[in-house]
Amino acid sequence: MEDLQLNISTTKKKNSSSGRPSPKTSSDYKFLAKPNYSGKIIARKRPQNGIPRKFIEKYSEEPKNKIAKLSDNNVTKPHDLQSKLRDLSENKGKFHGRNYQDVTDDLVLKQKQRSGAWISSLFKNNPDVPRMGQRAVKPVVEKVFAGRTFQDLNLHPHIVSNMKQNMNLTELMTVQQKAIPVILEGRDVLIRSQTGSGKTLAYALPIIEGLQAIRPKINRHDGIRVVVVVPTRELAVQTYELFEKLLKSFIWIVPGLLSGGQKRKAEKARLRKGLTILVGTPGRINDHLRHTHSLNFAKLGCLILDEADRLLDMGYEKDVAAIVKAIEDHKKAATYDPMALVKQTINKAPEKEETLIEDPNKEEMGDKHPLTDVFLSTERQTILLSATLTKAVENLAGITMKEPVFVDTSDGKAVVADSLKPNKKDEVKSLKIAAQPEAVSPEIKLTKQKSDEISNNAKGNANTGIKAFSGANHPEIFGTETTENKHKPKDDKNDSDSDSDYEYFKVQKELGEDKKNETKKVDEKEEQEEQPNMFENALKTAIVEDELVLPSTVNQTFILIPMKLRLVSLCSLIVEHCILNKKGGKMIVFMATLEMVDYHSELIETVLSGKDGKKRKQKKGKSDEKAKKKKGDDEDKDEESSDEYEIDYQAPAEGGLVPMEVDVFSLHGSMPHEQRMEVFKQFRTARRGVLFCTDVAARGIDVPRVDLVLQYCAPASATDYVHRVGRTGRAAQVGAATMFLLPSEAEFVRHLEQKRIRLRQTDESKVLESLRSVAPTAHTVQRAAIAVQAKLENTAHSSKDWLARASRAYTSWVRFYSGYPREVRPYLDARQLHLGHAAKSFALREAPGALAKRARSDLNLKKERPMNRLSVKEEEEKKRPGLPKMKPGAFGSKIVYKQNSMHTASEFDSGLPPLDNYTKKKKK
Numbered sequence: 001m002e003d004l005q006l007n008i009s010t011t012k013k014k015n016s017s018s019g020r021p022s023p024k025t026s027s028d029y030k031f032l033a034k035p036n037y038s039g040k041i042i043a044r045k046r047p048q049n050g051i052p053r054k055f056i057e058k059y060s061e062e063p064k065n066k067i068a069k070l071s072d073n074n075v076t077k078p079h080d081l082q083s084k085l086r087d088l089s090e091n092k093g094k095f096h097g098r099n100y101q102d103v104t105d106d107l108v109l110k111q112k113q114r115s116g117a118w119i120s121s122l123f124k125n126n127p128d129v130p131r132m133g134q135r136a137v138k139p140v141v142e143k144v145f146a147g148r149t150f151q152d153l154n155l156h157p158h159i160v161s162n163m164k165q166n167m168n169l170t171e172l173m174t175v176q177q178k179a180i181p182v183i184l185e186g187r188d189v190l191i192r193s194q195t196g197s198g199k200t201l202a203y204a205l206p207i208i209e210g211l212q213a214i215r216p217k218i219n220r221h222d223g224i225r226v227v228v229v230v231p232t233r234e235l236a237v238q239t240y241e242l243f244e245k246l247l248k249s250f251i252w253i254v255p256g257l258l259s260g261g262q263k264r265k266a267e268k269a270r271l272r273k274g275l276t277i278l279v280g281t282p283g284r285i286n287d288h289l290r291h292t293h294s295l296n297f298a299k300l301g302c303l304i305l306d307e308a309d310r311l312l313d314m315g316y317e318k319d320v321a322a323i324v325k326a327i328e329d330h331k332k333a334a335t336y337d338p339m340a341l342v343k344q345t346i347n348k349a350p351e352k353e354e355t356l357i358e359d360p361n362k363e364e365m366g367d368k369h370p371l372t373d374v375f376l377s378t379e380r381q382t383i384l385l386s387a388t389l390t391k392a393v394e395n396l397a398g399i400t401m402k403e404p405v406f407v408d409t410s411d412g413k414a415v416v417a418d419s420l421k422p423n424k425k426d427e428v429k430s431l432k433i434a435a436q437p438e439a440v441s442p443e444i445k446l447t448k449q450k451s452d453e454i455s456n457n458a459k460g461n462a463n464t465g466i467k468a469f470s471g472a473n474h475p476e477i478f479g480t481e482t483t484e485n486k487h488k489p490k491d492d493k494n495d496s497d498s499d500s501d502y503e504y505f506k507v508q509k510e511l512g513e514d515k516k517n518e519t520k521k522v523d524e525k526e527e528q529e530e531q532p533n534m535f536e537n538a539l540k541t542a543i544v545e546d547e548l549v550l551p552s553t554v555n556q557t558f559i560l561i562p563m564k565l566r567l568v569s570l571c572s573l574i575v576e577h578c579i580l581n582k583k584g585g586k587m588i589v590f591m592a593t594l595e596m597v598d599y600h601s602e603l604i605e606t607v608l609s610g611k612d613g614k615k616r617k618q619k620k621g622k623s624d625e626k627a628k629k630k631k632g633d634d635e636d637k638d639e640e641s642s643d644e645y646e647i648d649y650q651a652p653a654e655g656g657l658v659p660m661e662v663d664v665f666s667l668h669g670s671m672p673h674e675q676r677m678e679v680f681k682q683f684r685t686a687r688r689g690v691l692f693c694t695d696v697a698a699r700g701i702d703v704p705r706v707d708l709v710l711q712y713c714a715p716a717s718a719t720d721y722v723h724r725v726g727r728t729g730r731a732a733q734v735g736a737a738t739m740f741l742l743p744s745e746a747e748f749v750r751h752l753e754q755k756r757i758r759l760r761q762t763d764e765s766k767v768l769e770s771l772r773s774v775a776p777t778a779h780t781v782q783r784a785a786i787a788v789q790a791k792l793e794n795t796a797h798s799s800k801d802w803l804a805r806a807s808r809a810y811t812s813w814v815r816f817y818s819g820y821p822r823e824v825r826p827y828l829d830a831r832q833l834h835l836g837h838a839a840k841s842f843a844l845r846e847a848p849g850a851l852a853k854r855a856r857s858d859l860n861l862k863k864e865r866p867m868n869r870l871s872v873k874e875e876e877e878k879k880r881p882g883l884p885k886m887k888p889g890a891f892g893s894k895i896v897y898k899q900n901s902m903h904t905a906s907e908f909d910s911g912l913p914p915l916d917n918y919t920k921k922k923k924k
């Protein structure tokens with residue numbers, strides 16, 4: 001192995017005219033081979049506490065007097081700085097206005113200035129990188145497009161033409177083909193299909209179809225008819241914008257947005273004005289339920305929970321439960337009519353008619369969908385959607401849905417499983433008579449276990465009462481409709497000649513007695529044991545098998561990278577993808593905590609393009625404030641022009657590694673709302689660039705042209721992996737997803753393989769290649785990497801502020817790492833971490849002990865317990881009592897609690913657990 005212990009020195013040329021040092025370029029770095037190299041790899045001992053002993057001695061001479069003066073009881077020797085520092089720290093870290101950390105920071109910064117030739121040991125003492133090989137994993141595949149068009153769905157012509165003209169969409173996606181007819185029937189539906197498969201339109205189109213058909217036309221004052229609950233603000237904005245586009249032809253249907261971060265006052269005003277479709281995040285909707293009288297769900301016909309599994313995670317579950325309860329309460333309150341109740345008990349009218357609100361204009365209505373009936377009734381339709389299902393979703397479905405249908409689009413399963421239960425004897429009987437072999441479309445394959453049962457049912461032999469969703473029910477989709485049966489009543493099966501009629505009745509008569517007995521027996525049996533439910537079975541299979549589906553158009557890889565090389569490898573990928581790629585690449589980098597996102601985005605932007613990322617953001621913040629003031633407080637931010645979102649870039653500063661600007665964006669849950677929305681909008685329209693983010697961007701967001709997803713930190717679950725990867729390869733587009741793993745984390749790949757996710761290992765030695773283009777004087781890739789690392793470290797040690805942010809990011813990551821959920825902890829084990837190497841991957845030169853001390857004295861790290869910021873806080877609850885408080889587990893004890901892991905917290909808050917609180921509780 002080549003000797004990589006190199007002295008890197010920056011040559012400080014003086015600018016002759018200004019006397020300032022000339023701009024540093026990559027060529028300014030000199031690589032000096034170690035003299036008298038003997039061929040051995042020499043591990044140079046790192047200074048303890050990040051302060052070299054020699055330096056301490058030298059430094060302590062300079063401020064000797066100063067420090068000597070600080071200590072009145074001069075017990076220790078004046079030159080013994082270390083013991084003085086200890087004294088300072090023991091003295092609660094404060095001494096004459098300066099604390100221990102201040103003094104240490106000065107030392108570390110001076111040390112950097114002194115060490116113009118810092119010796120980097122990037123390539124020494126790294127663990128071996130194993131070759132993982134690939135197991136025979138057959139990924140689950142889903143067919144994205146259905147081969148049918150929107151016209152086949154019998155939707156309003158304006159919807160179809162709008163889709164074509166404004167969105168350029170004509171062909172149906174599989175999930176849309178399967179789900180839209182079921183939703184139009186007014187049934188409760190649980191939809192599972194892969195990321196980017198068009199689930200949003202799958203529920204948005206039938207909803208609009210149902211609403212536009214109501215006569216007389218509804219208006220915004222009639223009350224909210226549809227609520228769409230989504231987990232993040234970005235997804236809320238995106239969904240709202242989609243509704244706005246789709247509703248261009250139906251201006252009497254008004255969509256509205258309630259997402260956190262906006263002014264309550266403006267939102268209240270919007271609610272007072274009236275809305276038909278409300279899109280929002282759970283916390284904010286819940287917040288308005290408590291404080292805004294005009295928000296009423298009495299007329300609600302449809303509740304949609306997008307990313308349902310995420311909505312039931314810790315932090316959201318309470319809010320979702322409160323929304324469901326509010327809907328039920330409002331509806332009950334609106335329909336409470338004592339006289340009607342008396343009449344009901346006297347007349348005992350059929351169930352369905354009871355629920356229908358009398359519509360005086362019924363005759364005016366033309367051809368309307370059953371869904372329109374639902375909108376006009378006191379009933380509620382519930383739609384749950386996600387690319388991944390959990391036990392919690394199953395439980396929620398059990399509690400909030402009636403006779404649901406499960407739509408799963410994965411190949412080999414392609415389930416549309418109905419839950420109509422067999423204990424409804426009337427339905428069972430009618431099904432027995434009506435069931436004919438053609439009733440089940442060959443296109444619909446059912447779950448493996450239940451397929452036999454269904455085929456029996458279809459032949460009329462079985463009396464399970466399970467109504468298979470069939471082509472006969474939706475002839476317009478499945479092409480089973482003939483001109484003959486189109487005009488016949490549905491239960492009229494006798495389209496044969498008189499002979500066959502005779503045969504039919506003869507057989508019926510002969511078998512009459514036997515059949516009666518058989519039916520009796522079966523009915524008795526049914527009473528004894530309830531027949532298995534098709535929906536439940538299909539759903540259970542989907543959850544138990546735990547098969548995760550990813551778009552087949554995404555090339556999934558992983559790279560095993562030793563800890564020390566992670567940061568330079570990240571730089572290299574960004575250079576390769578966003579700078580060297582002539583077409584202009586767009587990538588998303590997922591990180592564990594918001595501190596990491598902020599620090600890495602600023603550091604990499606500063607080092608690569610020479611701009612100070614932090615300053616640029618601050619400047620941007622100020623210009624935003626100005627723009628806001630100009631605009632006034634109370635108005636709709638949604639209508640802001642995109643010009644106001646333009647970043648006012650500074651001229652590239654000195655010493656960037658690349659000759660062009662790199663568009664770096666960052667997104668996490670604790671950013672100011674305006675900035676968050678602005679970043680999201682900008683990244684959506686950008687042609688190239690890199691977005692650093694937490695899992696806040698992992699769900700649902702649809703950013704065009706993202707061609708690479710990098711998971712810099714391993715996800716907290718296989719499900720999170722799926723959603724992160726799902727940000728690329730959307731709508732059958734080609735994409736790439738790669739994941740950085742430490743050699744100690746290699747087995748995580750096996751965990752994913754168990755869920756039928758197939759990844760390929762990429763050669764880690766190739767990852768650094770593109771760094772040669774930013775350090776052209778380096779003769780080897782390793783030398784280029786060392787140069788870039790030196791630059792990163794110098795930047796991170798260029799000021800106290802940088803140093804504080806670096807160590808905060810490092811600490812937040814260490815804490816995050818120890819909080820991985822139990823399921824993945826065997827693969828992502830904090831005990832395997834080399835914290836010294838980890839510090840290097842944050843461009844830090846201090847030893848872990850010194851960083852831990854720094855973390856303890858960092859006030860910014862002592863934040864309150866991380867929580868969903870959107871939730872109503874306990875104190876607030878006391879001050880303004882509203883709806884009855886929902887406790888965790890409000891959907892019943894069945895809900896499985898997730899560990900209060902950092903991965904959930906990281907989206908919303910600092911990403912730091914309240915260590916003190918935990919210890920206190922334990923002690924009690």
Ligand SMILES: Nc1ncnc2c1ncn2[C@@H]1O[C@H](COP(=O)(O)OP(=O)(O)OP(=O)(O)O)[C@@H](O)[C@H]1O
Pocket residue numbers: 169170171172173176193194195196197198199200201386387699700701702726730731
């Ligand atoms: N019929 C269609 N033909 C072509 N593109 C479509 C069609 N329907 C939707 N799309 C596009 O597919 C992309 C993904 O759609 P959408 O965001 O609804 O996916 P999703 O299934 O909700 O994904 P996720 O699970 O990540 O939330 C969008 O850009 C959308 O415009």
